Amino acid sequence: MKNIQIDDTLGIPKYRQIINSIYQGILSGNLKVGDKIPSLNQICVEFELSRDTVMVAFNELKAKGIINSIPGKGYYINSTEVNVDQRIFLLFDELNAFKEDVYTSFLNSLDTKSNVDIYFHHFNFQVFKDLISEAAGNYTSYVIMPATFDQTSDIISILPKDNVYILDRKKEDLSDYPVIYQDFEGDVFRALENGKDLLEKYRKLVMVFPGGKEPEGRMIGFEKFCKKNKMKYEVVRSLIDRTIEKGEAYFVPSDRNLVKLVKMADANCFKLGEDFGIVSFNDTMLKEVVAGGITTISTDFQLMGQNLAKMISDRSKSQISNPAQLIRRKSL
Incomplete structure (x- = not known):
């Protein structure tokens, strides 16, 4: 059968010989993208193989993107990148x-x-x-x-x-x-415990937690820390109509709210890190330089x-x- 060679004397599994035959056909130039290959049934009959044996070979070739199937028409060469493992x-x-x-x-x-x-x-x-x-x-x-x-x-x-x-x-x-x-809950709790010396100078901690795609574990870890250390805290959904005050530290998952808070602090002439605190989540290079550097809680x-x-x-x-x-x- 063209493009498929099976040798019973070789100590190589039959499914692997089918795969190697297709690879060899591609490397020799006999098989190109769009070319049709023998059907599963044709190979089974020609070489007296079980359907499962041929299917194992076809599934591996398909998983690696080498072949693709078109319902009702058969299998075709989809890619000649045979060096992709x-x-x-x-x-x-x-x-x-x-x-x-x-x-x-x-x-x-x-x-x-x-x-x-x-x-x-x-x-x-x-x-x-x-x-x-x-x-x-x-x-x-x-x-x-x-x-x-x-x-x-x-x-x-x-x-x-x-x-x-x-x-x-x-x-x-x-x-x-x-x-x-x-571990969103544990990560936040442990990070705040490690930053307790910085947080103690603030009279109130505020988390802006809009819900939705944000992991709820962060809010739970925040509340757990505040309750354990008897710190005054609040969880709010947004900054809309919010007036910030001196002595507050805000925790913001959203970068959009981070920018709003930096602007609000600047408008109120609050000095970040002294009059007013901000903690963001998920560190980026930009947060290293924004407003002199934004404190973050972040995974690696x-x-x-x-x-x-x-x-x-x-x-x-x-x-x-x-x-x-x-x-x-x-x-x-």
């Missing part, structure tokens, strides 16, 4: 400065035989579901950032379980999957990317809490 599906919630740090660190930590396709669901559940459905069977590894979505196990279960990795949030219904996550996003690459490379089933810390700067 890993084809990774990466589903983020959104792109921002710190997610870009994770992505860049992840890419830099992978070997040169890995290709990564990145997608974003933008906190839209239907988009999340559709992207996973379309990706199923087309990649060797799947990295999923479920964000605020709960009860996603049925959707993710269509993917090969041994090749799925969860990122950023630990979900109860996804507890069987390897994950690198932020570069380490998250590095650990993710290592987890996939090692096929690790670990569940890792990514470390976070309070980064002290002028604003507190």
Whole structure:
């Protein structure tokens, strides 16, 4: 049969011989993008192989992006990049400065035989579901950032379980999957304990927590710290119609609210770090210089990317809490 060679005398599994035949056809120039390959049934009959054996070969070729199937027509060559060992599906919630740090660190930590396709669901559940459905069977590894979505196990279960990795949030219904996550509640509580010496000079701590896509654990950790240390505190949904006062320290997940607070402090001639305090979340290079430096509570996003690459490379089933810390700067 053209392009498929099986030798019973070789000590190489039959499914691997099918894969090697396709690779050889591509390398020799006999197979090009768009060319049709023998069907599953044709190979089974010609070489007296089980359907499962051929399907294992086809699934691996499909996962690496080498072949693709067209319903009712058969399998075709989709790519001639046969030197790619890993084809990774990466589903983020959104792109921002710190997610870009994770992505860049992840890419830099992978070997040169890995290709990564990145997608974003933008906190839209239907988009999340559709992207996973379309990706199923087309990649060797799947990295999923479920964000605020709960009860996603049925959707993710269509993917090969041994090749799925969860990122950023630990979900109860996804507890069987390897994950690198932020312990939002614990991270905030420990960071505030470490910065207690800075916070004691403020008469009131205020967290601006709009809800929605923001992790509720941050608010819980904040309240836990304030109650434990008997500090006066308040949680507000927004800064609309809010009047800031001397002696207050604000905690803001949103960078938009961070900018508003810096402007409000400047308009009131409040000196950051003395009259008025600001703590932001998720460190970026810009926060190192804004208003002389913004204090942040942040996980190590570069380490998250590095650990993710290592987890996939090692096929690790670990569940890792990514470390976070309070980064002290002028604003507190």
